[in-house]
Amino acid sequence: MDWDKLRIFHAVADAGSFTRAGEGLNLSQSAVSRQISTLEESLQVKLFHRHARGLKLTEQGEELFLTAHEVFAKLATAEARITDARERPQGPLRITTTIAFGSIWLTPRIKEFVNLYPEIQVSLVLDDRELDLSMREADVAIRLWPSRQPDLVQRHLITMHYHVYAASEYLKENGMPKTPADLDRHKIIVFGEDAPPIEGLNWLLEAGVKSGHPREPVLRVNSNYGIYRAVQSGLGIGALPDYMTREAGTLVEILPELHGPSIDVYFVYPEELRKNKRIGVLRDFLVDKLTGGNL
Numbered sequence: 001m002d003w004d005k006l007r008i009f010h011a012v013a014d015a016g017s018f019t020r021a022g023e024g025l026n027l028s029q030s031a032v033s034r035q036i037s038t039l040e041e042s043l044q045v046k047l048f049h050r051h052a053r054g055l056k057l058t059e060q061g062e063e064l065f066l067t068a069h070e071v072f073a074k075l076a077t078a079e080a081r082i083t084d085a086r087e088r089p090q091g092p093l094r095i096t097t098t099i100a101f102g103s104i105w106l107t108p109r110i111k112e113f114v115n116l117y118p119e120i121q122v123s124l125v126l127d128d129r130e131l132d133l134s135m136r137e138a139d140v141a142i143r144l145w146p147s148r149q150p151d152l153v154q155r156h157l158i159t160m161h162y163h164v165y166a167a168s169e170y171l172k173e174n175g176m177p178k179t180p181a182d183l184d185r186h187k188i189i190v191f192g193e194d195a196p197p198i199e200g201l202n203w204l205l206e207a208g209v210k211s212g213h214p215r216e217p218v219l220r221v222n223s224n225y226g227i228y229r230a231v232q233s234g235l236g237i238g239a240l241p242d243y244m245t246r247e248a249g250t251l252v253e254i255l256p257e258l259h260g261p262s263i264d265v266y267f268v269y270p271e272e273l274r275k276n277k278r279i280g281v282l283r284d285f286l287v288d289k290l291t292g293g294n295l
Contacts, residue, residue: 005039006068008032009047013065016054089277090119096138098196100224102126105243106142113285120278128196128223133270140269140279142286144241145198147268155267155283158290160242162260164204165251169234177237177254180208184215187236189227192220200261204239207258265290 012021012032022032040047047061057065097106102124114122131137133152141147147154170187177183183204190202205214218236221227224244231238231251239260240251267286273279 002039002042005035005042007072008035009039010065010068010072012036012048012055013057013061013068018055088119089117089281091278092121092123093140093278093282094123094125094138095140095142095282096125096127096131097142098128098144098224099126100228101142101144101243103225104228109289113282116285117278117281120281128194133268136270139273139276140267140282143266143268144263145196146264146266151271152268153271153274157265157267157286160263160265162203162239162241162263163245163253164237164255164258164260165231165240166237166254167232167234167250168252170231170236171252171254173234180255180258181210183208183237183255187218188215189219189221189230189236189238190217191227192222194222196224198261198263203260204237 008021008025008027011025012018015021015024018032018036019029021027022029025032036047043060043064045060046058047064049056049058095106103126107124110122110124114120125131125138130143130148131141132149133139133141134149142157174186177186188204190205202214202217205217209215219230221230224241227238228240228244230236231240237254241263245253267283269276269279
């Protein structure tokens with residue numbers, strides 16, 4: 001059966017008139033009439049009763065119209081699904097961030113993102129090194145400092161701060177410091193070599209110091225996550241960023257008036273991915289979570 005003739009038949013049956021159907025199809029009344037006559041000849045049945053008040057479907061015409069209507073409805077549904085699938089973000093998305101931020105903050109929240117966008121195949125690359133996005137070692141980075149790589153798009157997400165924590169076990173054994181100067185009598189955990197490029201990270205060694213000589217730490221670690229675990233073990237006192245606060249349930253904040261350096265969190269990706277839908281929905285998700293009081 002000729003598809004165009006079936007389409008014209010459906011329009012005529014729906015409109016009840018050659019003229020009205022022709023207007024919708026951008027065809028003349030005579031052209032529509034000829035197509036219907038040709039279809040009737042090929043099927044060897046009458047599809048319409050023609051009378052002065054318009055057209056009425058015959059029994060065979062009714063049967064063909066119901067079938068055609070069902071077919072066109074299914075086609076419209078299929079077209080909508082195809083369009084929706086084409087417009088929804090899908091495909092692989094490789095995200096990199098630091099071990100601490102990825103392990104403690106991002107990973108517990110990625111389930112919600114995956115449920116929202118099941119067509120996106122997420123890979124997390126947790127590494128304290130700055131992966132080369134221009135070489136596509138990852139598609140997008142969440143960085144806790146400005147990128148040192150050129151030709152990247154950077155969006156500032158949020159500014160966070162460091163606060164001072166200790167395990168309750170440690171405080172029972174060593175007492176609670178009342179002033180920054182009291183830290184002289186406590187074990188301090190700070191960053192060591194290969195620390196993140198954030199100025200003043202080891203501020204706790206000098207906070208409240210009157211002698212002019214920085215304190216000697218009990219331990220140096222090259223990552224926030226290492227400091228977090230060391231503090232959690234009861235080894236000593238350490239400074240941790242805001243995003244660890246919720247996870248620090250077994251830890252006690254001390255000297256709340258002390259504030260360390262700020263951390264600017266950036267969403268970073270290559271220029272050529274500016275209009276990528278996967279990048280866009282991840283950015284919006286992170287903005288919502290980071291700025292909506294969900295640290």
